[in-house]
Amino acid sequence: MSALRRPIPRYAHGSRVPPGWDEAADLTKEPSPVPDPATTEVPATLREEIEGHMALYPDSRSATLPALEAAQRVHGWCSPEAIEQVACVMRLTPAYLVSVASFYDMLETSPVGKHSVYVCTNISCSLRGADELYGAVRTAAGDDPEFNVRAFECLGACDIAPMASVDGAYVGPLSIEDVPRLLDDVRAGREVLPEKQLARRPCADAEASA
Numbered sequence: 081m082s083a084l085r086r087p088i089p090r091y092a093h094g095s096r097v098p099p100g101w102d103e104a105a106d107l108t109k110e111p112s113p114v115p116d117p118a119t120t121e122v123p124a125t126l127r128e129e130i131e132g133h134m135a136l137y138p139d140s141r142s143a144t145l146p147a148l149e150a151a152q153r154v155h156g157w158c159s160p161e162a163i164e165q166v167a168c169v170m171r172l173t174p175a176y177l178v179s180v181a182s183f184y185d186m187l188e189t190s191p192v193g194k195h196s197v198y199v200c201t202n203i204s205c206s207l208r209g210a211d212e213l214y215g216a217v218r219t220a221a222g223d224d225p226e227f228n229v230r231a232f233e234c235l236g237a238c239d240i241a242p243m244a245s246v247d248g249a250y251v252g253p254l255s256i257e258d259v260p261r262l263l264d265d266v267r268a269g270r271e272v273l274p275e276k277q278l279a280r281r282p283c284a285d286a287e288a289s290a
Contacts (some may be wrong), residue, residue, distance in 0.1 A: 083247070087176055094182060094249055094261065097149055101206075102121050109172070111175060112167075112173055112174045112175055113163050113173065114168070114171055114172065114245050115165075115167050115168040115174070116165060116168075119284060120164060120165065121165075121167040122165040122169055122223065123154060123165075125154075126150060126151060126169075127165075127169050129144070129147075129150045130147040130150060130151075130166060130169045130170065131169065133146040133147055133150070134147070134169075134170065139171060140171075141170070141172065142169070142264060143188075144170070144172075144176075144177065145180070145184070146161075147169070147170060148163075148166055148177060148180065148181050148187055149168050149186075149187065151163070151165060151166050152188060155173055156186050156188075156191065156192070156194060156208060157188040157189070157190065157191050157192055158177075158178075158181040158188060158189050159191075160174075162260055163177050163181070185198075185230075185232060186198075187195060188228070191226040192228035193224070193225050193226045193227040194228075195226050195227050195228065195246075195247055195259065196228045196230075196245070196246070196247055196248075196270060197217055197221070197227060197228065197229045197230070197244055197245075197246050197247075197262075197264050197265070198230050198231075198232070198235065198243065198245040198246075199214040199217055199229070199231055199232060199242075199243070199244045199245060200231040200232050200233075200234060200235040200237070200243055200245075201214055201231040201232065201233070202232075202233055202234035202238075202275075204238035204241040204250065205241040205242040205243060206242075207240070207241075208241045208242045208253070209242055209255075209256075210231075210241070210242040212231075212256060213242050213244075213254055213255075213256060213259070214231050216256045216259045217229050217259055217262070217263075220259050220260060220263050226232075226267070227263070227266075232245070235250065237250050237252065239255050240252030240276075240278055242254055243278075244262075246262065246266065246272045246273075247266070247272070249271075249272055249276070249277055249278075249279065250277065250279070251272060251273045251276045251277050251280035252276060252278070254273075258273060258276070
């Protein structure tokens with residue numbers, strides 16, 4: 081069955097089944113301690129950014145998500161090295177950080193392409209053809225290692241359904257005919273479908289898209 085026709089696995093109530101939900105933890109591994117700062121190298125810019133996030137909260141653990149996102153930008157994904165570096169700066173165990181990273185869709189726990197295309201497949205987008213759109217993007221991207229194409233449970237932009245987040249830019253409404261140009265724009269380093277970007281829509285608040 082082609083990617084265009086392959087159904088997206090869903091629970092009975094309609095929500096998408098997240099990838100990896102049934103992967104069991106390896107209980108044979110010894111628990112990892114908090115990394116030793118004396119032996120754990122952390123890029124200075126990454127350390128500075130993580131500490132900046134930590135300073136914003138009474139409980140520094142509240143900075144876990146922005147810290148992991150910062151490490152993912154440096155390493156391309158939440159690799160064991162990235163997790164180790166965040167754990168060292170935040171004085172947390174790697175296991176705690178892995179439990180957080182594996183819960184959130186936008187944190188990658190395996191290597192992915194540098195360009196993220198998240199196609200929203202929640203109810204509003206699904207009713208307007210998101211499953212077919214997702215299949216078309218998967219088919220068009222093929223085996224290109226530069227792309228990380230995923231179905232996403234909800235991106236919160238129902239008014240432009242069906243839509244996608246392309247390297248963080250919200251675009252929609254999208255049709256299957258938009259897919260080749262969308263990928264071409266990414267490959268060429270151009271702004272992706274600027275006329276369909278949510279950030280460019282007129283808004284009464286002049287600073288809403290700043």
